[in-house]
Amino acid sequence: MTRPIAFLRKCISSPLNALITLVILFWLLTTVPPFFDWAVFKAVWNGQSSRDCANVDAACWLFIRLRFQQILYGGYPATEHWRIMLCGATGLVALITLSSPVVRNKVFASLALTIVFPVFAGILLRGGVFGLAPVATAQWGGLMLTLVVALWTIASALPFGLGLALARRSKMPVVANLAIFYIDVMRGLPLVGLLFLAIVLFPLFVPPGVEVNALVRTLIAFSLFNAAIMAEVIRGGIQSVPKGQYEAAISLGLSHWQAMALSVIPQAIRAALPGIVNVSISIMKETTIILMAGMFDFLGVLQGSLIDPDWLIGDQIRQTAYFFAGLVFFVICFSLSRYSVYIERKLSPQGNK
Amino acid sequence: MGLAEKQEGNVHFKSICMLSASMLLAGGVAAHAGTLADVKARGVVRCGIGPNNPGFAFRDNQGNQRGFDIDFCRAIAAAIFGDPNKSEFHVVEPRDAFTVLTTGGVDVLTHRFTWTFNRDNGGGAEFTQALFYDGQAFMVRKSLGLKSVKDLNGATICAAQGTTTELNVADYFRQHNLTYKIVTFNGTDATRLAYDEGRCDAWTNDRGSLASRGQALKDPSQHAILPETISKEPVGPVVRDSDTQWAHLVRSVGFATVAAEELGLSSANVDEHAKTSTNPEVKRLLGVSDDLGQKLGLQPTWARSIIKLVGNYGEIFDRNLGANSPLNLSRGLNALWTNGGLLFSPPFR
Known part of the structure; x- marks a missing residue:
């Protein structure tokens, strides 16, 4: 009880503080109520068509509601939406099982998951086998596509980046220099340029008639690029582990790889975790660039919805769409960063008790 | 607007891309069967559409792809496969569109590009006709x-x-x-x-x-x-200029929709006319008395499929841009030549 009172007292402890408090209060009073008016009280929540939003200068949540299926699934056929839900649910269950104490060998289990799950998800989502109706990747879209690209990139960049980081620290000069070359080239290129190469120029280098799926090309470009970024973050982690740790492990009779896998890498990952999460969040946000490759991710579907002539009824539709997009990205990225705080706490030596 | 966003500054870069493309592909193209064979083998025609043109390419509330450009792509699919849904849409930015087309990323651009001299003769691409006139x-x-x-x-x-x-x-x-x-x-x-x-x-x-x-x-x-x-902003489909058979096909699909409107054929009455019409041009167009489709590598019923499954030009215009759409544009220059507009089709004979 005393803490809020102490806080309030601090707010007016000096004339300057009182003035600042007053200015902030004034600012809040002039911005917060109009915002809630716009977003909640005057907003259109229900209705049948775009006409219900016409001439209302407030958020049009009806627009989001009527297009919610598209925002989630893009052009994925409605009768097959269960496949996306099943895929998401399986992934979630697998992740929870992985982080529960039931699973003993976490490294092995997570490696198995990163290999098995993408294959499973790919078969389930793409279809064409086991009696599943084929769904061309051109029909994929919405939040589902955003998550597919982001999760694939994070999941593939981690092991690939770890390999690159180890290669870069290798004592074999050819391996180390190749890794340095690769990392520097990738980090020196803009992702847009790489995507342009993969989407527009790649078809020049294959014989006519050969077609590689555009989504596959995009995913590969994302993996190649982000693995290099991830490698540097992980290398930072590895270098932060004192040399004594490795030497102690060797003196216990462990081989080089055992020492790395059991002593150095776990500590390195723990040290690198904030950086890894940082990269993951920026991967999440940079997925919106795939609009350039002609694919409609979450933001692309929203932008595409704005050009439906039926919804050209005023600027409130555009404001609602971008506010909603910002909100969804914030929720996803904020949960990612909270999750990393939780993991850090769990992994820290104090939290382990 | 979208169609006018012609990044002429990119022409130089584009020509470099195309030059390297033609050099790389020179060996392969000769033995290559052509776009129509590729499309038939793939089972789907791929159209490049613009990202930001209300009424030309968009998704409605139900998630269906609709629009003037979408309908022409569907008409091409109807002509080839008898099924307008065998069409796939790739969104391409205006600055990349011609490179994507010439490198085979799409089969045709139904993209709201203005037909200009430089684009038609810039290397690699050609406009089949103007299907929409704006200014x-x-x-x-x-x-x-x-x-x-x-x-x-x-x-x-x-x-x-x-x-x-x-x-x-x-x-x-x-x-x-x-x-x-x-x-x-x-x-x-x-x-x-x-x-x-x-x-x-x-x-x-x-x-x-x-x-x-x-x-x-x-x-x-x-x-x-x-x-x-x-x-003047004449807008029309763009194809690779290396494949004349395909260019003829796309052009004929556009003309078939215009001719259908001229001849009074619509999605509602085309089956009826195919059975009962005594007009020789209708009979030729619908493949009753002649097989024009054969010259395009298509079924005799190609035009009938377009009209029945997608519609004539007037239906396509009204549905997406005209009286039956929120845009409510008047036909203006896009009326038939018989009504004071610019649209006409060469005779089907």
Whole structure:
């Protein structure tokens, strides 16, 4: 009880503080109520068509509601939406099982998951086998596509980046220099340029008639690029582990790889975790660039919805769409960063008790 | 608007890409069977569509892809497969579109590109015909009481950056000895917002675009479009110029929809006419008395499929841009030549 009172007292402890408090209060009073008016009280929540939003200068949540299926699934056929839900649910269950104490060998289990799950998800989502109706990747879209690209990139960049980081620290000069070359080239290129190469120029280098799926090309470009970024973050982690740790492990009779896998890498990952999460969040946000490759991710579907002539009824539709997009990205990225705080706490030596 | 966003500055880069493309592909192309064979083998025709053209390519509330450009792509699929759903849409940015087409990323651009000399002869691509005629116009506030573009002397004009709209204004105003100040913005939406906020006296874009985007102004009834049209913007499909068979096919699909409207054939009555019509041209077009489809590598019923499954030109226009759409554009130049418009089809014989 005393803490809020102490806080309030601090707010007016000096004339300057009182003035600042007053200015902030004034600012809040002039911005917060109009915002809630716009977003909640005057907003259109229900209705049948775009006409219900016409001439209302407030958020049009009806627009989001009527297009919610598209925002989630893009052009994925409605009768097959269960496949996306099943895929998401399986992934979630697998992740929870992985982080529960039931699973003993976490490294092995997570490696198995990163290999098995993408294959499973790919078969389930793409279809064409086991009696599943084929769904061309051109029909994929919405939040589902955003998550597919982001999760694939994070999941593939981690092991690939770890390999690159180890290669870069290798004592074999050819391996180390190749890794340095690769990392520097990738980090020196803009992702847009790489995507342009993969989407527009790649078809020049294959014989006519050969077609590689555009989504596959995009995913590969994302993996190649982000693995290099991830490698540097992980290398930072590895270098932060004192040399004594490795030497102690060797003196216990462990081989080089055992020492790395059991002593150095776990500590390195723990040290690198904030950086890894940082990269993951920026991967999440940079997925919106795939609009350039002609694919409609979450933001692309929203932008595409704005050009439906039926919804050209005023600027409130555009404001609602971008506010909603910002909100969804914030929720996803904020949960990612909270999750990393939780993991850090769990992994820290104090939290382990 | 979208169609006018022709990044001419990229021509140099594009020609380098195309040069390297042609060098790389030179060996392979000779033995290559052609676009139609590829499309048939793939089972789907791929069309490049624009990212930002209301009424031309968009998704409705139910998630269906609709629009004028979408319907022409579906018409091509109907002609080849007898099924308009065997079409796939790839969104391509205007600056990449020609490179994507010439490298085989799509089979045809139904993209709202203006047919210009440079684009037609720039290497690698060709326009099959004009299927939509537009032109640049000006939108002003009614309260200003302006009657013609001549009244805009000394005005501030909002336009989208890097488009030909800017160049057209310069040409037109210089030609008529008028002074003006142009303010450019990145994209159509930003331009509309600036105009709506009163940053300029007039907003210039293609007439169709002004009509559609104008719906998003705060109070559309306070604005009017001036009568003059200061540029020609003929819009049509683009194909690779290395494959004449495919170019003929795409051109014939467009003409079939126009001819159908001329001959009074629509999706509702085409089956009836196929059975009972005594008009020799109808019988030829619908494959009753002649097999025109064979010359395109298609079934005799190719045109009948287009008309039945997608519609004639008038139906496509009305559904997406005209009276049956929120845009409510009048046919104007896009009426049949018999009604004072520019649309006609060569005789099907």
